[in-house]
Amino acid sequence: MDYTKQIQEIATRLFAEDKIDVFVGYRLTGFDDNQVPALIRESKDVPLLVFNQKSVFNLSNYLKNDHTRNKRVGLVVKGCDSRSLNLLLTESQVKREKLYVVGIACEGVVDDAGQKMQNCLECMVPAAVVYDELLGEANMERRFIINADIQDMAAKELVQRREYFEEVFENCIRCNACRHSCPLCYCAKCCIDQETATLYNGANTTSSAFHALMTWSLHLAGRCVDCRNCEKACPSHLPLHLFHKWNERVIYENFQEHLAGVHEGDRGAFYKYSMQDPDDFIM
Amino acid sequence: MARVGVFVCFCGANIADYVDVPQVVEEAKRIREVKFAIDYKYMCSDPGQQQIRDAIAQHRLTSIVVAACSPRMHEKTFRKALSDAGMNPYLLEVANIREHSSWVHQKDKKAATEKASDLVRMAVAKSIANEQLHEISVPVTKRALVIGGGIAGIQAALDIADARIPVVLVEKSPSIGGKMAQLDETFPTLDCAQCILTPKMVDVASHPYIELIPYSEVLELQGFVGNYKVKIKKKASYVNFKTCTGCGACWQKCPVKVDNEYNMGIDKRKAIYTPFPQAVPNKPVIDAEHCTMLTKGKCGICAKVCEKGSIDYQMQDEIIEREIGAVVVATGYDMWDPKPYEEYGVGRFKDIITSLEFERMVSANGPTNGLPLRPSDGKVPKNVVFIKCVGSRDEAKGISYCSKICCMYTTKHTILLHHKVHDSHAYVFYMDIRAAGKGYEEFVEKAQVDTGTTYLRGRVSKIYKKGDKLMVRGEDAQIGQVVEVEADLVVLATAVSAPKDNPDLARLLGISYDKYGYLSEAHPKLRPVETAKAGIFLAGCTQAPKDIPETVSQASACAAKVCGLFAGDTMKKDPMISTVNTEYCSGCQNCVKVCPYGAIVTDEVPFGHGSKELRTVAKINEGVCQGCGSCVAICRSTAINLAGFTDPQIINEIVSI
Ligand SMILES: Cc1cc2nc3c(=O)[nH]c(=O)nc-3n(C[C@H](O)[C@H](O)[C@H](O)COP(=O)(O)OP(=O)(O)OC[C@H]3O[C@@H](n4cnc5c(N)ncnc54)[C@H](O)[C@@H]3O)c2cc1C
Ligand code: SF4
Ligand code: SF4
Ligand code: SF4
Ligand code: SF4
Ligand code: SF4
Ligand code: SF4
Numbered sequence: 001m002d003y004t005k006q007i008q009e010i011a012t013r014l015f016a017e018d019k020i021d022v023f024v025g026y027r028l029t030g031f032d033d034n035q036v037p038a039l040i041r042e043s044k045d046v047p048l049l050v051f052n053q054k055s056v057f058n059l060s061n062y063l064k065n066d067h068t069r070n071k072r073v074g075l076v077v078k079g080c081d082s083r084s085l086n087l088l089l090t091e092s093q094v095k096r097e098k099l100y101v102v103g104i105a106c107e108g109v110v111d112d113a114g115q116k117m118q119n120c121l122e123c124m125v126p127a128a129v130v131y132d133e134l135l136g137e138a139n140m141e142r143r144f145i146i147n148a149d150i151q152d153m154a155a156k157e158l159v160q161r162r163e164y165f166e167e168v169f170e171n172c173i174r175c176n177a178c179r180h181s182c183p184l185c186y187c188a189k190c191c192i193d194q195e196t197a198t199l200y201n202g203a204n205t206t207s208s209a210f211h212a213l214m215t216w217s218l219h220l221a222g223r224c225v226d227c228r229n230c231e232k233a234c235p236s237h238l239p240l241h242l243f244h245k246w247n248e249r250v251i252y253e254n255f256q257e258h259l260a261g262v263h264e265g266d267r268g269a270f271y272k273y274s275m276q277d278p279d280d281f282i283m
Numbered sequence: 284m285a286r287v288g289v290f291v292c293f294c295g296a297n298i299a300d301y302v303d304v305p306q307v308v309e310e311a312k313r314i315r316e317v318k319f320a321i322d323y324k325y326m327c328s329d330p331g332q333q334q335i336r337d338a339i340a341q342h343r344l345t346s347i348v349v350a351a352c353s354p355r356m357h358e359k360t361f362r363k364a365l366s367d368a369g370m371n372p373y374l375l376e377v378a379n380i381r382e383h384s385s386w387v388h389q390k391d392k393k394a395a396t397e398k399a400s401d402l403v404r405m406a407v408a409k410s411i412a413n414e415q416l417h418e419i420s421v422p423v424t425k426r427a428l429v430i431g432g433g434i435a436g437i438q439a440a441l442d443i444a445d446a447r448i449p450v451v452l453v454e455k456s457p458s459i460g461g462k463m464a465q466l467d468e469t470f471p472t473l474d475c476a477q478c479i480l481t482p483k484m485v486d487v488a489s490h491p492y493i494e495l496i497p498y499s500e501v502l503e504l505q506g507f508v509g510n511y512k513v514k515i516k517k518k519a520s521y522v523n524f525k526t527c528t529g530c531g532a533c534w535q536k537c538p539v540k541v542d543n544e545y546n547m548g549i550d551k552r553k554a555i556y557t558p559f560p561q562a563v564p565n566k567p568v569i570d571a572e573h574c575t576m577l578t579k580g581k582c583g584i585c586a587k588v589c590e591k592g593s594i595d596y597q598m599q600d601e602i603i604e605r606e607i608g609a610v611v612v613a614t615g616y617d618m619w620d621p622k623p624y625e626e627y628g629v630g631r632f633k634d635i636i637t638s639l640e641f642e643r644m645v646s647a648n649g650p651t652n653g654l655p656l657r658p659s660d661g662k663v664p665k666n667v668v669f670i671k672c673v674g675s676r677d678e679a680k681g682i683s684y685c686s687k688i689c690c691m692y693t694t695k696h697t698i699l700l701h702h703k704v705h706d707s708h709a710y711v712f713y714m715d716i717r718a719a720g721k722g723y724e725e726f727v728e729k730a731q732v733d734t735g736t737t738y739l740r741g742r743v744s745k746i747y748k749k750g751d752k753l754m755v756r757g758e759d760a761q762i763g764q765v766v767e768v769e770a771d772l773v774v775l776a777t778a779v780s781a782p783k784d785n786p787d788l789a790r791l792l793g794i795s796y797d798k799y800g801y802l803s804e805a806h807p808k809l810r811p812v813e814t815a816k817a818g819i820f821l822a823g824c825t826q827a828p829k830d831i832p833e834t835v836s837q838a839s840a841c842a843a844k845v846c847g848l849f850a851g852d853t854m855k856k857d858p859m860i861s862t863v864n865t866e867y868c869s870g871c872q873n874c875v876k877v878c879p880y881g882a883i884v885t886d887e888v889p890f891g892h893g894s895k896e897l898r899t900v901a902k903i904n905e906g907v908c909q910g911c912g913s914c915v916a917i918c919r920s921t922a923i924n925l926a927g928f929t930d931p932q933i934i935n936e937i938v939s940i
Binding site for chain 1: 866867868869870871872873876877896899917919920921922930931934
């Protein structure tokens with residue numbers, strides 16, 4: 001999977017036709033073959049753009065930033081990224097007419113060790129669902145998989161589960177990188193940072209981490225698109241996907257196979273109400 | 284420093300028998316901020332309230348906790364006690380130690396006492412973060428909507444309009460009048476229904492304060508008490524009511540014949556029709572389902588014969604909006620379909636009819652010129668069997684409730700039969716004779732003597748055919764024997780049931796209904812005409828089966844409620860409503876989507892300090908917000924606060940236990 005050439009051509013064209021102010025894509029770090037997000041403002045920088053299986057980050061996170069807000073933006077999105085973009089559109093955070101979206105029919109990205117990422121192996125929606133132009137073939141059939149981590153978790157007693165998480169939370173340094181890297185955490189003032197939110201206060205205690213991360217994961221329940229920006233950003237390597245995948249499974253199984261961000265206008269299972277909604281999974 | 288007063292109520296024995304009240308007081312005294320705690324037999328009594336008033340002054344209290352019954356019972360009472368003592372009434376917190384503790388933990392006094400203490404501790408913690416709140420005034424739209432134009436809707440509309448309050452009356456069918464317009468003479472005085480109803484119908488049409496919108500339905504209700512907005516669908520009538528004179532040329536010439544609903548399908552009406560000669564408004568409508576011009580484009584006779592050119596086949600449904608302040612729902616009832624009574628041969632034997640069919644036959648303006656006739660051969664029946672409680676009080680086949688009116692109208696029917704067919708004989712199969720009401724028992728007694736009707740106590744088990752007669756087999760419980768009666772005609776007193784569309788209507792209005800589909804009153808004894816939603820009232824059979832006197836009383840009661848609501852120019856509103864902190868709002872609009880009252884809109888604010896860039900945020904209309912808290916729960920960044928239930932208050936409660 002290498003769309004470097006096509007993306008460079010698209011970006012050049014968009015600048016030439018004066019359709020965009022900034023193009024958000026990927027470039028090499030300069031040290032190794034890892035990539036970082038690139039905000040390209042002039043056509044002369046377009047050759048910096050790359051796209052291949054190392055293009056891991058979810059770039060829709062860069063739509064909430066000062067350099068893109070209210071600007072005309074060109075954006076590259078893979079399947080998962082396009083779903084968070086869809087949610088941003090639905091939740092009135094970005095305007096579709098300001099965007100030129102280059103969708104990718106993604107074949108999966110790899111981690112530092114060159115292994116295909118776990119979320120890509122389990123991915124249900126590899127091809128972008130919102131785009132102006134799609135690169136690759138969009139005909140990939142997928143099946144919902146409950147991964148081994150989650151099966152292990154489900155096998156644990158409630159007490160054991162709590163013990164496990166308490167251990168995990170000990171490592172959290174409350175840096176909030178997870179939140180900042182999540183495209184769907186765009187709140188003007190996050191609940192965790194509010195003066196009245198005494199439950200989350202207290203530098204980096206296990207209890208404050210517990211409450212903060214639990215709240216965070218519930219705010220992403222039915223919205224998280226499993227892009228793993230958060231997990232990649234966490235300096236303490238917390239297995240953050242466990243919360244999100246757990247919620248994703250519960251929601252998929254209980255709310256008519258709901259998957260976040262697949263349809264525009266769908267705010268997610270927790271934001272609509274029907275008489276048929278089950279409630280027996282609530283602890 | 285907060286100074287909290289705690290007042291624990293015995294509620295006679297209600298609380299004291301299951302909760303150690305003095306112990307709760309002792310526990311309360313241990314809380315740092317509690318400067319005064321006391322118990323009393325009845326906190327809500329005047330001496331009880333006096334204790335609160337006195338303590339506020341003596342102990343310079345800054346908030347009050349009353350541990351007693353549900354705040355639904357006496358929150359208002361205690362708030363008033365605070366006001367009277369010069370304290371802001373919203374500094375009160377009620378700990379419900381009755382419904383939430385003593386009543387539900389009657390077997391374990393120790394646990395109930397501990398729970399009561401916890402509830403007090405939470406209320407104290409919450410009250411410390413309580414803020415002074417002030418009632419809000421909102422303007423009132425002094426116009427009422429009445430849904431349904433039966434006798435209930437007619438009476439409510441007239442009473443409200445007579446108080447010079449404009450009324451919008453929405454009736455589903457082409458004419459007002461409802462079921463009463465189908466009745467002959469009415470119990471218990473036997474005055475003719477038309478004679479007493481028609482003048483009222485005419486009054487409705489000519490009343491300067493009533494806007495009658497027939498042939499229409501309510502589509503949507505938005506807003507809140509005093510400020511509702513209603514969307515009404517006027518169904519296409521295909522007749523221009525402004526120019527039509529009601530001359531009748533059209534329906535005389537219309538070639539299409541349809542079962543006449545008004546006469547229970549005993550005769551036919553045309554595809555263009557007025558339901559009955561005294562209809563109000565007396566203008567015809569075209570039944571789009573049956574008119575061949577509308578279904579197949581063939582005919583057009585009515586347009587040809589109409590001298591006024593009033594027929595318009597292109598007419599479309601129209602949606603109109605009205606602003607109103609209160610609603611009276613008077614959608615009446617349906618007749619229960621006796622199909623499940625297979626053993627009676629319902630549907631198989633032509634000479635079994637329902638009570639309303641009988642009512643139409645004996646009516647002077649009915650399809651048989653006022654004579655009961657056998658549907659099978661058109662002969663006048665001699666032996667008529669009336670069967671009561673068909674569907675009523677029959678959980679297995681019908682409904683478990685008593686339909687309340689059938690005993691009385693069946694008695695009436697025996698009289699009417701006797702008047703019309705002098706040599707007839709009536710038999711009544713009954714379970715009880717329920718004749719509670721002014722003059723009702725006398726009416727029944729006199730009828731029995733005058734008509735010589737044979738009353739047989741028991742249920743009918745089977746009806747079968749013998750020649751052209753019907754054999755009615757049932758038990759006569761008084762003699763303990765099975766009896767068989769040979770009948771020319773059988774009349775079933777079928778149950779009264781709730782209108783089929785009531786659940787949909789209830790959802791649309793945001794009110795509740797019971798398992799049968801009757802709309803629910805706020806309190807069965809003390810608030811029988813109010814619903815749980817402020818400004819929506821119930822009249823007539825839509826709430827439960829009832830006869831005309833009761834229906835009319837309830838309708839007038841609704842009118843009194845509406846007039847009371849509209850007595851001032853503004854209405855006081857609870858200040859416990861939500862507000863958006865725009866600094867924290869990201870404009871995701873989840874709250875807009877979730878608000879059941881449509882109270883939230885969007886607004887634009889500068890992006891940052893001094894910025895020219897704008898961003899979208901949510902804004903709550905304080906007049907519309909009902910303080911339900913849905914938006915508070917949905918907002919991830921807690922940008923919304925509900926006065927009286929702020930985050931600090933709730934967190935205080937959680938942390939206190
Ligand atoms: C056989 C029989 C004999 C009776 N005899 C007597 C008697 O002698 N004396 C006595 O006191 N009582 C008698 N009654 C009872 C009497 O009919 C009722 O008490 C009375 O009609 C109730 O009036 P109402 O306005 O509540 O309902 P209804 O008369 O049913 O009127 C309801 C009106 O609302 C309209 N409507 C329904 N749904 C909607 C909607 N969604 N939107 C707009 N409009 C709607 C209907 O079209 C109708 O016009 C008798 C009943 C029966 C069945
Ligand atoms: S929570 Fe993590 S995995 Fe989920 S959408 Fe946000 S960044 Fe991606
Ligand atoms: S954790 Fe919740 S409140 Fe905080 S930014 Fe994310 S969604 Fe908003
Ligand atoms: S990024 Fe990791 S360490 Fe930082 S707050 Fe999130 S979970 Fe904790
Ligand atoms: S009113 Fe009389 S006939 Fe009717 S259901 Fe009640 S008991 Fe039966
Ligand atoms: S839910 Fe909260 S953040 Fe979203 S628009 Fe409403 S107030 Fe603003
Ligand atoms: S509390 Fe919120 S959701 Fe409820 S009525 Fe008020 S604005 Fe609407």
